[in-house]
Amino acid sequence: MSGFTPRTILVTGGAGFIGSNFVRYVLYVNNAVKVVNLDALTYAGSEENLVNLPDPNRHTFVHGDICDHDLVSCLLQEHAIDTIVHFAAESHVDRSIAGPEAFIRTNVQGTFTLLEEARKYWLEHQHWDEARCRFHHISTDEVYGTLGPGDPPFTETTSYAPNSPYSASKAAADHFVRAYQHTYLLPTTTTNCSNNYGPYQHSEKFMPTVIRACLKGQPIPVYGDGSNFRDWLYVEDHCVGIWKVIEKGRIGETYNIGGSNHWSNLDIATLLCRTVAKVTGETPDKILSLISFVKDRPGHDWRYAIDSRKIQTELGWQPAHSFEDGIRKTVEWYWERNE
Known part of the structure; x- marks a missing residue:
């Protein structure tokens, strides 16, 4: 097993x-590493997510396109990027259903750009x-499709x-990463994660929605009958897993990172309602009555679940947060910011 x-x-x-959670985590756990942060600041990214970073002098933000x-x-050479x-x-x-072209550009073309420039700088120029x-x-469990009961x-x-x-x-991007390792011997690792939740998540995602x-007393939309199952992972636990793979993971390998929290969307919505009620002092039944079912989206995968035994066995990773603890922290974070 490699050490890096x-x-x-x-x-x-x-x-x-x-x-942004990863940037915050790395600056906190490693007092020597420097971070160059490249983000296009589309709808999903915000510099507000980077306020109050640990030791911000080791963080450089660059507004740009991958x-x-x-x-x-230029960034690879100017900063002598090694990771x-x-x-x-x-x-x-x-x-992606409404407008898939942007997904091809960012997820496929963007990944190719990074791989190609890394290959040229690291292998051809630096001979590393x-x-x-x-x-x-970083990939997703959704590349595997859907699971039956x-x-x-x-x-x-x-x-x-x-x-x-x-x-x-994302599947196409994963294949390009694998191909660059196999063909050019570019030192790569990949992680496929389950659904993340926690602070700084974009408002359009399920849990923030x-x-x-709940906090605004508005209808709570749940797709279909709410029976779709997901495996939920607290974002900080995900960051810990990524860092372990970077430091100790085997080159060319993939590691699945999941929270082993398999809940239906309706049960998640119910748990969130009860947690919001507990945090805010509101009546649970009043919030629960806001749950409403909306038309399901096309091709909605029914169930995801991840087996994380490989990263647990090889690298000693385990999620540190129970699901209830992570949910409480997440609700408190949004409530404190009047989200």
Whole structure:
């Protein structure tokens, strides 16, 4: 098993939900690493997510596009980047159904741009090997498709079967990462995660939508009959897992990171309602009465579940937050900010 110590990290999409949490985590746990944060600041990213960072002098923000070859090349050389952690992605399934082209550009073309510039700088210009550089790609469990009621959770060897333009674009990106490792020996690792939740998540996602509706006394939209199942992972636990893979993961390997919290969307909405009531002192029944069922989206995957035994066994990762604790922290974060 390899051991790797990042020195200067290029984080793409580091003003978004998971990316900003990762930037905050890395600056906190490693007092020597420097972070260059590249984000296009589309609807999903905001510099407000980067306020009050630990030791902000080690953080450099760059407003730019991961598809810009010249910019990426310049950043790699100017900052002597030895590690790329690639979060930047269009990630909302509904948006991918309405307009898939942006997902192809960012998720596929953007990933290719980063891989190609890393290959040229690290392997051709610097002649670095896996002891000196690392490309870590963040993917999703949605590339595996959907599970039936009795199907076992996704493992790292589950066949890809993406069902939405979003998951298809992420699957394509995963394949490019694998190909660059296999063909050029670019030192890569990949993680496929389950649904994340926690602070700084964009308001259009499921949990923030439910919490906001609860706090404002508005109807709480739940797709279909609410029976779709997801595996939920607290974002800080995800960041810890990513860091372990970067430092100790085997080159060319994929690691699934899941929370082992398998809940239906209706049960999640109910838990959020009860947690909001507990945090705010509101009557639970009043908030629960706001739940309303809306027309299901096309091709809605029924169930996701991740088997995380590989990262647990090889790298010793375990989620540190119980689901109830993570939900409470998330609700309190939004409530304190009048979200």
